[in-house]
Amino acid sequence: MSLIDSISLPRSVRLPRVDGLVQWIVPLAIIAIWQIACVTGFVPTRVLPAPSDVALAGWKLLLSGELVRNIWVSFWRASIGFLIGGSIGFAFGLANGLSQLSAKLTDTTLQMVRNVPHLALIPLVILWFGIDESAKLFLVALGVFFPIYLNTLHGIRTVDPQLIEMGRIYGMTDGELFRRVIFPGALPSIFVGIRFALGIMWLTLIVAETIAASSGLGYMAMQAREFMLIDVVVLSILIYALLGKLADSASRVLERATLSWHPAFQKR
Amino acid sequence: MQTALRTSLPETELASRANFAPHARIVREERQEERLAQASGLPLSIRGLRKSFGSNEVLRGIDLHIPAGQFVAIVGKSGCGKSTLLRLIAGLDKIDAGSISFGQDVQPEDIRVMFQEPRLLPWARVLANVEVGLGRDRASKDAHARAEQALTEVGLADKRDQWPSVLSGGQKQRVALGRALVSRPRVLAFDEPLGALDALTRISMQRLLERVWRDQGFTAILVTHDVSEAVALADRVLVIEEGRIAHDVVVNAARPRERGSAELAGLEGSILSHLLSADDRT
Structure with a gap:
């Protein structure tokens, strides 16, 4: 499945075949206008370099290997942080959704912590971890934790109690009930959490890398600013946009594969 | 009779x-x-x-x-x-x-209930929904065959691989009946x-x-x-x-x-x- 195919539009908007390209009209038009504005001198290149210059800068960095290295470092940080924070959030969501006792014990505390913006912890995190890898991972994990926790909890709490009763009547054990009724019922909500979390993941990483890092895309942008390499700064921002889009598309592919029963994901 | x-x-x-x-x-x-x-x-x-x-x-x-x-x-x-x-x-x-x-x-399988709502699992295909009705016999080898037989009894054998969401209200209720019947209550x-x-x-x-x-x-x-x-x-x-x-x-x-x-x-x-x-x- 190509990147373009994986984007689901409401069925009414769906035209055969070509419609996958429709969504790229606006971004391409913006780039075209931007290029024209720069070439004609309408926008000074000190303010905004032309897309062709940005592409050239990207090509140079690609050849030197710096681009791939920095993207890889950022990607690695994002995924590991996401995995750590996501699994902990998922585990708490499960525990608090399934057990009243666990919910009573931890939910209030988690709700209090949730209301502290996690980026406000950056000074503290730098004091704790320095500008080490663990600082970035910690921040990403913390940011990702809450959307996954909240949506897993919500998903489990809102599974149709009539279905749970049905499962019990038909003699499902607790394990079967979870596997066949509760988890699939909570899955759509968990995916909402994952998509929120992916957004927060990039946001946190950019901020963390911009403030305190010695590698990664955010660092590359900050270095470029020091040397007034505005084309590299713009390039970094564009790469973030592309990576964010890629993460979102990946989650949609996964969503479609696992939620094929859901009327909203059924192909006609 | x-x-x-x-x-x-x-x-x-x-x-x-x-x-x-x-x-x-x-x-x-x-x-x-x-x-x-x-x-x-x-x-x-x-x-x-x-x-x-x-x-x-x-x-x-x-x-x-x-x-x-x-x-x-x-x-x-x-x-x-x-x-x-x-x-x-x-x-x-x-x-x-x-x-x-x-x-x-x-046995629990001897007594079955059917409700006003079909209570089908939306994420399981019709046949799998009927198999739920087998209770502890779900894992048995003939589970598929028995579920198919129950589906035939309620006249929905051709819908076995459908999702419940595409069925009409009456069809869903028939699947629920098949699920209730499959264990021969x-x-x-x-x-x-x-x-x-x-x-x-x-x-x-x-x-x-x-x-x-x-x-x-x-x-x-x-x-x-x-x-x-x-x-x-x-x-x-x-x-x-x-x-x-x-x-x-x-x-x-x-x-x-x-x-x-x-x-x-x-x-x-x-x-x-x-x-x-x-x-x-x-």
């Missing part, structure tokens, strides 16, 4: 086998085969049954005997306790006082199973219910607010008022029954007047 379908096996032999069932798997499997060959209803005895929710006494002493294989309809105004009675029979709620006995030990409790269907679908579902009941000979207990449905399907109609059985009406009409016949209409009228006169008194 119906008496011929009821078991010719002595009840005592069935009972003694069932008593050992939880201990030995072999006995269980043997009994399974026997059940497939010789599905039969269980009799039901209820004595002094009471149930309250908080200070609200819903059932105030129900005494009732239902012979094996009988089709009983329970009617009454909403809140009269008919659904509560059904839930107690099906073992979904705890009994406050009194007893319900089936004359022998029963000996008591089947219906809680307004056709309440949410349109008039035509209702009638075809009523025919289907009657047919599978006659084929399989289970004891059927149908809670409904529709008196004409009750007299069309049941051997016996119980009218429940204020937590007690107020009337016990036998429906002798021959099967298959002709809907709208004078005999059924007369019965329907007299049951309705019972219900309405109770209304006038309050």
Whole structure:
């Protein structure tokens, strides 16, 4: 499945075949206008370099290997942080959704912590971890934790109690009930959490890398600013946009594969 | 016809086998085969049954005997306790006082309930939904075959690989019926199973219910607010008022029954007047 195919539009908007390209009209038009504005001198290149210059800068960095290295470092940080924070959030969501006792014990505390913006912890995190890898991972994990926790909890709490009763009547054990009724019922909500979390993941990483890092895309942008390499700064921002889009598309592919029963994901 | 379908096996032999069932798997499997060959209803005895929710006494002493294989309809105004009675029979709620006995030990698979809502798992295909009804036999080798057979009985064999969301309301309810039937239950409790269907679908579902009941000979207990449905399907109609059985009406009409016949209409009228006169008194 190509990147373009994986984007689901409401069925009414769906035209055969070509419609996958429709969504790229606006971004391409913006780039075209931007290029024209720069070439004609309408926008000074000190303010905004032309897309062709940005592409050239990207090509140079690609050849030197710096681009791939920095993207890889950022990607690695994002995924590991996401995995750590996501699994902990998922585990708490499960525990608090399934057990009243666990919910009573931890939910209030988690709700209090949730209301502290996690980026406000950056000074503290730098004091704790320095500008080490663990600082970035910690921040990403913390940011990702809450959307996954909240949506897993919500998903489990809102599974149709009539279905749970049905499962019990038909003699499902607790394990079967979870596997066949509760988890699939909570899955759509968990995916909402994952998509929120992916957004927060990039946001946190950019901020963390911009403030305190010695590698990664955010660092590359900050270095470029020091040397007034505005084309590299713009390039970094564009790469973030592309990576964010890629993460979102990946989650949609996964969503479609696992939620094929859901009327909203059924192909006609 | 119906008496011929009821078991010719002595009840005592069935009972003694069932008593050992939880201990030995072999006995269980043997009994399974026997059940497939010789599905039969269980009799039901209820004595002094009471149930309250908080200070609200819903059932105030129900005494009732239902012979094996009988089709009983329970009617009454909403809140009269008919659904509560059904839930107690099906073992979904705890009994406050009194007893319900089936004359022998029963397996969970022997008693099935069908609700007004189909309660299908939206993320499981039709066949998998029916397999849920096998209870502890879900993992057995013939699970697929048995589920397919049940689907054929309810006339949906061609929908086996569909998602429930693409089915119509009547089809979903038929899948739910297949799921209830797949374990060859000996008591089947219906809680307004056709309440949410349109008039035509209702009638075809009523025919289907009657047919599978006659084929399989289970004891059927149908809670409904529709008196004409009750007299069309049941051997016996119980009218429940204020937590007690107020009337016990036998429906002798021959099967298959002709809907709208004078005999059924007369019965329907007299049951309705019972219900309405109770209304006038309050």
